[in-house]
Amino acid sequence: MTRIETGSCFCGSISAEMHGDPFWICSDHDDDCRKAIGSPLTVWVGYRPTQFRLLTGAPKKFSRTRGVLRTFCADCGTSIAYFDQGLPEELYLTIGFFDHPERFAPQAHAYWDMKLPWVEFRDDLPRVGRYSRRRDPAVGNPADR
Numbered sequence: 001m002t003r004i005e006t007g008s009c010f011c012g013s014i015s016a017e018m019h020g021d022p023f024w025i026c027s028d029h030d031d032d033c034r035k036a037i038g039s040p041l042t043v044w045v046g047y048r049p050t051q052f053r054l055l056t057g058a059p060k061k062f063s064r065t066r067g068v069l070r071t072f073c074a075d076c077g078t079s080i081a082y083f084d085q086g087l088p089e090e091l092y093l094t095i096g097f098f099d100h101p102e103r104f105a106p107q108a109h110a111y112w113d114m115k116l117p118w119v120e121f122r123d124d125l126p127r128v129g130r131y132s133r134r135r136d137p138a139v140g141n142p143a144d145r
């Protein structure tokens, strides 16, 4: 049976289903996401775009970096997703969007170089200085656009 996880924003107007297992789960310490999410770090849960099914509502889209699209609920502000055209087969959802976030343990830290000094971890996960995912070289990394 296919695993189905559900997600929703704080006010409940936006909901979605994610079919199958995520392929990558990562803690992210970079400053762009910190601003966008409003948290010292976030955990991104990575799916293939075809695994995502929007059930209700219409997430608002925002882009500050060329090729990067972030979505959120325009009513309650919950951050929902991150898409980068340099990673066309990857869609990342915030851990806070999930109805059962306890099921998604991170596999690595990304942008460890920007981790806030008072955030400490005792895990043995890989600590990647910058991006944990390789972008399409034709598009490049968001920080270089």
Ligand SMILES: [Zn+2]
Binding pocket: 009, 010, 011, 012, 013, 014, 073, 074, 075, 076, 077, 078
């Ligand atoms: Zn909402």
